[in-house]
Amino acid sequence: MTESNSSSGVFVAGTGSYVPEKVLTNDELATLVDTSDEWIVTRTGIKERRIARDDEFTSHMASAAARKALEQSGTSAEEIDLIIVATITPDTPTPATACHVQQQLGATKAVAFDISAACSGFLYAMKIAKRMIAAGAFENALIIGAEKLSAVTNWSDRTTCVLFGDGAGAAVLKKSGEGDGDIVATEMGSDGTLTHLLNIPGGGTACPINSENVDKNLQTLSMLGKEVFKHAVTRMKQASEAVIERAGWSPEDIACVIPHQANLRIIDAIADRLAVPNEKVFVNLHKYGNTSAAAVAIALDEAHREGKFKRGDKIVLVVFGAGLTWAAAAIEW
Numbered sequence: 559m560t561e562s563n564s565s566s567g568v569f570v571a572g573t574g575s576y577v578p579e580k581v582l583t584n585d586e587l588a589t590l591v592d593t594s595d596e597w598i599v600t601r602t603g604i605k606e607r608r609i610a611r612d613d614e615f616t617s618h619m620a621s622a623a624a625r626k627a628l629e630q631s632g633t634s635a636e637e638i639d640l641i642i643v644a645t646i647t648p649d650t651p652t653p654a655t656a657c658h659v660q661q662q663l664g665a666t667k668a669v670a671f672d673i674s675a676a677c678s679g680f681l682y683a684m685k686i687a688k689r690m691i692a693a694g695a696f697e698n699a700l701i702i703g704a705e706k707l708s709a710v711t712n713w714s715d716r717t718t719c720v721l722f723g724d725g726a727g728a729a730v731l732k733k734s735g736e737g738d739g740d741i742v743a744t745e746m747g748s749d750g751t752l753t754h755l756l757n758i759p760g761g762g763t764a765c766p767i768n769s770e771n772v773d774k775n776l777q778t779l780s781m782l783g784k785e786v787f788k789h790a791v792t793r794m795k796q797a798s799e800a801v802i803e804r805a806g807w808s809p810e811d812i813a814c815v816i817p818h819q820a821n822l823r824i825i826d827a828i829a830d831r832l833a834v835p836n837e838k839v840f841v842n843l844h845k846y847g848n849t850s851a852a853a854v855a856i857a858l859d860e861a862h863r864e865g866k867f868k869r870g871d872k873i874v875l876v877v878f879g880a881g882l883t884w885a886a887a888a889i890e891w
């Protein structure tokens with residue numbers, strides 16, 4: 559489903575991100591499973607990832623990223639109307655991680671809830687928040703992608719454990735005023751016939767937590783990597799093209815493309831198919847691996863703070879994840 563609404567008047571007022579201190583390198587991983595730095599870098603582009611402390615939860619990382627986004631946007635926590643956390647690794651099944659974040663920030667008047675759309679969650683949250691602000695329900699929103707994937711990784715499975723990491727990214731959205739930017743077009747989609755390609759089979763009602771299921775590692779991420787790869791390229795290309803077309807832009811207008819950070823080969827394939835030069839495509843997965851819902855949010859914040867785009871520039875965000883799900887956004891900064 560694509561939506562173009564240049565008069566929506568909702569812009570990104572500030573961004574923030576947080577990653578845990580502990581670095582886990584490819585060489586360190588090679589002491590845990592039969593892999594090598596060379597294999598991981600060649601197949602994925604990932605060199606290292608961050609791992610949260612045992613006492614550092616998804617909400618703590620989300621709040622740390624949120625504080626930076628609030629500061630950059632000149633907004634106090636008490637002013638925030640809506641908090642949406644996109645995550646597949648909530649602190650607790652209930653209440654929502656967004657409620658833990660609300661408490662940690664002191665965002666006393668906010669409405670807070672989580673969404674589950676895997677790696678696509680941050681852009682799903684962006685669209686939901688944008689529509690709620692544009693409809694007049696709220697003045698502003700704090701959207702966050704936050705994950706502690708190290709808690710749902712099977713550390714003895716070399717086909718998945720080399721890919722994932724922990725972190726959080728956040729953005730404050732506000733109603734646009736004179737001279738502000740705009741979230742010009744958004745696209746989101748899902749294909750529930752492909753749930754089996756990437757999932758955490760255990761921990762829900764279909765396969766509850768018990769010692770037998772935990773012994774089989776069913777509470778950890780499982781993936782058919784090759785299949786996921788093909789769909790990722792196709793769907794991210796389609797979603798990007800949809801928002802670029804609906805925004806009325808051409809590829810040469812775009813200052814920066816910020817894709818989901820899962821695999822450098824996927825990112826290169828998207829850049830190639832969109833005819834956007836590689837230097838305009840932001841990549842930070844070598845430092846963090848795939849942090850699911852947090853990945854594009856962290857990348858947006860880093861690209862912003864590194865000056866990869868400035869006020870008035872046209873940027874495209876595009877993501878893909880379990881579900882399968884995908885989403886894109888065309889933003890005039």
Ligand code: COA
Pocket residue numbers: 592593594597598601602677716717718720781782783784785786787790820821824848878879880
């Ligand atoms: N280290 C060393 N060898 C490994 C390995 C590792 N970490 N993981 C797998 N291998 C082996 C396999 O066992 C296989 O060996 P075999 O040929 O003897 O059977 C070989 O490497 C090739 O494996 P394959 O799965 O075909 O590799 P690939 O080129 O498809 O790369 C992925 C694997 C996971 C990197 C790739 O498929 C991918 O990135 N897919 C998309 C994943 C993704 O983006 N997921 C998140 C979406 S949100």
